[in-house]
Amino acid sequence: MGGMPERANTNVNTAELVDNRERDLLRRVQAGEKEHFYELVKPYERRVYTAALAVLRNEAEAEDAAQEAILKALTHIRQFRAEARFSTWLIQIAVNEALMRRRKAHSEILEPIGERQEEDGNYTPRDFADWREIPSEVLERKEIRQKLAGAVAALAEKYREVFVLRDVQHLSIEETAEALGISRASVKTRLLRARLMLRDLLAPGFGGAWFGRLPFEKGNKPW
Amino acid sequence: MVVNCEHVWREISNYLDKQVDPETRVAMEAHFKECKHCTAVLDGTRNVVQLYGDDRLFELPAGFSQRLQRRLAQQTSSSRYGSARTFWMLTAAAAAALLVGGLTLGNSPVFRQPELRSEHAQPPHHIPPALMVALSTDGKVFHVPGCKYLHKRDGESPQLMTAADALKEGYVPCPRCLRQYLSVRVECPRIHPDSEVARKRGEAPSIAPGL
Numbered sequence: 001m002g003g004m005p006e007r008a009n010t011n012v013n014t015a016e017l018v019d020n021r022e023r024d025l026l027r028r029v030q031a032g033e034k035e036h037f038y039e040l041v042k043p044y045e046r047r048v049y050t051a052a053l054a055v056l057r058n059e060a061e062a063e064d065a066a067q068e069a070i071l072k073a074l075t076h077i078r079q080f081r082a083e084a085r086f087s088t089w090l091i092q093i094a095v096n097e098a099l100m101r102r103r104k105a106h107s108e109i110l111e112p113i114g115e116r117q118e119e120d121g122n123y124t125p126r127d128f129a130d131w132r133e134i135p136s137e138v139l140e141r142k143e144i145r146q147k148l149a150g151a152v153a154a155l156a157e158k159y160r161e162v163f164v165l166r167d168v169q170h171l172s173i174e175e176t177a178e179a180l181g182i183s184r185a186s187v188k189t190r191l192l193r194a195r196l197m198l199r200d201l202l203a204p205g206f207g208g209a210w211f212g213r214l215p216f217e218k219g220n221k222p223w
Numbered sequence: 224m225v226v227n228c229e230h231v232w233r234e235i236s237n238y239l240d241k242q243v244d245p246e247t248r249v250a251m252e253a254h255f256k257e258c259k260h261c262t263a264v265l266d267g268t269r270n271v272v273q274l275y276g277d278d279r280l281f282e283l284p285a286g287f288s289q290r291l292q293r294r295l296a297q298q299t300s301s302s303r304y305g306s307a308r309t310f311w312m313l314t315a316a317a318a319a320a321l322l323v324g325g326l327t328l329g330n331s332p333v334f335r336q337p338e339l340r341s342e343h344a345q346p347p348h349h350i351p352p353a354l355m356v357a358l359s360t361d362g363k364v365f366h367v368p369g370c371k372y373l374h375k376r377d378g379e380s381p382q383l384m385t386a387a388d389a390l391k392e393g394y395v396p397c398p399r400c401l402r403q404y405l406s407v408r409v410e411c412p413r414i415h416p417d418s419e420v421a422r423k424r425g426e427a428p429s430i431a432p433g434l
Binding site: 067074124167173192 | 299
């Protein structure tokens with residue numbers, strides 16, 4: 001009975017420790033101890049990279065943009081103010097860097113899904129396949145991760161950006177709106193579209209097509 | 224409140240984010256109990272949010288961290304080198320500014336000292352052109368005839384000419400006997416006070432008696 005509150009307290013204490021460590025590192029780096037900067041950004045490397053990937057859809061480009069964003073963060077570290085979260089600030093720099101590179105490149109070979117969709121129109125889900133709860137273990141499989149990454153990469157950029165910042169990076173609606181320079185209403189509308197489009201893309205696969213060799217196929221589904 | 228499928232699809236994202244008002248939430252939940260299509264959409268959308276929110280989904284490319292650390296190290300060292308270089312550049316610029324400023328200030332009229340020139344090099348003023356002067360045989364100086372500072376060879380009379388001709392030939396006035404014609408005042412107590420009156424009259428000043 002008392003296990004849960006105890007665990008919750010432990011989590012809070014761990015979060016506090018992490019926050020305190022981050023604050024301490026920030027103070028030191030801002031004071032000129034730049035050799036500690038990597039310790040500061042290490043927990044957010046993946047998120048920065050994913051944010052850049054969401055915009056650029058090319059791994060090499062995304063890596064370069066993500067690293068450039070981190071270098072820029074180091075250069076401008078004194079401009080960071082504690083009222084924002086450091087991770088959000090870092091991700092915003094990465095999004096800006098990636099957007100800037102994309103504007104320069106103008107490279108859209110295939111028309112992405114949803115590009116021609118009117119933002120204020122209603123979206124009708126196409127597929128009503130039954131896609132009930134799935135075990136998170138499926139993410140251990142590399143091909144499933146590739147399918148998921150491919151699906152999000154296929155979205156039109158305006159939906160992809162909002163979806164990645166909100167559902168992958170866990171930014172709030174306000175933070176997403178600020179990072180992309182759009183309204184909160186646009187964030188909500190684009191997020192709805194992105195989620196429903198991804199569901200349409202993934203439901204047939206998760207509904208059975210991708211799991212022909214899974215051990216829980218043929219009546220052995222664990223759910 | 225009753226909601227239809229289209230209303231549910233429009234609000235399904237807000238429903239998952241707990242951003243719908245309580246009345247709409249109750250209405251949507253009632254709808255899900257009766258509509259298997261909308262329930263399938265809800266389950267699928269919830270799965271999308273859960274799957275993509277998992278940290279394992281997007282992996283960093285192999286070697287990303289090492290490459291990042293290398294670039295950070297390069298930037299840190301180059302900024303240090305840049306700081307040192309900036310320091311020396313600023314120091315050099317400050318030294319140059321001091322030098323130029325010092326030279327400018329030193330050359331300004333406020334601090335300029337009178338040039339150290341020979342008394343003999345002073346240009347004469349208002350010397351009567353017709354004034355007969357005696358030329359020194361030792362140096363290019365002309366004197367009032369009889370000046371004790373007139374150098375002449377023993378037994379020879381000094382060469383005489385007008386002051387105008389002497390000046391043309393490059394002679395300069397004696398700073399003692401012709402001091403009143405020099406721009407720089409030369410102390411010469413041996414000049415008789417009456418010489419000023421004589422100068423005004425265009426005559427050669429007289430040498431003080433006894434000199």
